[in-house]
Amino acid sequence: xxDMALTFPPELLKRQAVIYVRQSxxxxxxxxxxxxxxxxxxxxxARGFGFAGIxxxxxxxxxxxxxxxxxxxxxxxxxxxxxxxxxxxxxLEVSRLARNGRDWHHMLELCGLVEARVVDHDGVYDPRxxxxxxxxxxxxxxxxxxxxxxxxxMVEAAxxxxxxxxxxxxxxxx
Numbered sequence: 376x377x378d379m380a381l382t383f384p385p386e387l388l389k390r391q392a393v394i395y396v397r398q399s400x401x402x403x404x405x406x407x408x409x410x411x412x413x414x415x416x417x418x419x420x421a422r423g424f425g426f427a428g429i430x431x432x433x434x435x436x437x438x439x440x441x442x443x444x445x446x447x448x449x450x451x452x453x454x455x456x457x458x459x460x461x462x463x464x465x466x467l468e469v470s471r472l473a474r475n476g477r478d479w480h481h482m483l484e485l486c487g488l489v490e491a492r493v494v495d496h497d498g499v500y501d502p503r504x505x506x507x508x509x510x511x512x513x514x515x516x517x518x519x520x521x522x523x524x525x526x527x528x529m530v531e532a533a534x535x536x537x538x539x540x541x542x543x544x545x546x547x548x549x
Contacts, residue, residue, distance in 0.1 A: 382499050383424055383462065383492065390462030390491075392426035394418055395452055395472055396433040417465040420494070426462065430455070449478065456485040463492040469500070469514050479515040483508065 396414040414433075421429050434448030449472075455461050464486065466472055472482060472493075486493055487502035493511060494500070500507040536542040 383426075387462035387490065387492065388425045388427075391428045391430050391455065391460050392421035392424070392463050392465060393452060393455060393461050394421065394429065394431045394465045395448065396431060414467055417467070421463070421465050424463070424494075449482075453482065453485060456482070456489055456491060459489045461486075461489065461491045463494050463499075465494045467496060468518075469493050469495045469497075469511060476515060476519055479519075480512070483511055483515075 394414065394417045415431065418429050418431065432448045432451055434446075434451060452461075452464065452472075456464075464472070464482075472479065483493070483502045485491075487508070490501075490503065492499050492501055500511050502508050502511060533542060
């Protein structure tokens with residue numbers, strides 16, 4: 376058994392590792408191929424930790440996590456957590472699992488209840504432990520704040536272009 380496997384108790388390694396791959400827009404899916412590759416590379420990371428059963432959830436490709444859209448991938452992740460079949464959830468950045476606090480904290484609560492770990496490039500987190508829960512909560516809050524800042528910048532930039540008469544966009548088909 377390698378040293379990385381010592382991070383997970385044997386009973387968790389018997390469960391599934393879930394790789395959660397999400398990109399918000401179809402444009403990101405088409406143009407951010409390196410990001411997709413890095414996410415799919417998490418399968419090797421999960422194997423390195425000692426997981427044999429690995430499930431890649433990529434139903435969220437091109438679906439925003441803003442809360443306005445049905446997210447079958449996230450719903451599937453929640454269902455798997457509820458069934459206690461998940462030992463760890465792998466992602467590039469834990470803050471990208473959910474883009475609103477309600478979904479984020481719900482998922483963390485479920486992970487804690489079933490003892491599943493949350494893994495990103497920074498480390499392995501156990502949501503049952505207060506320090507890990509605090510760090511995960513801060514990462515989620517920072518992500519939510521960051522999204523708000525980005526949205527405000529985009530809206531203000533579009534308004535400035537409109538005031539100058541330079542705003543151009545393609546109307547929806549139909």
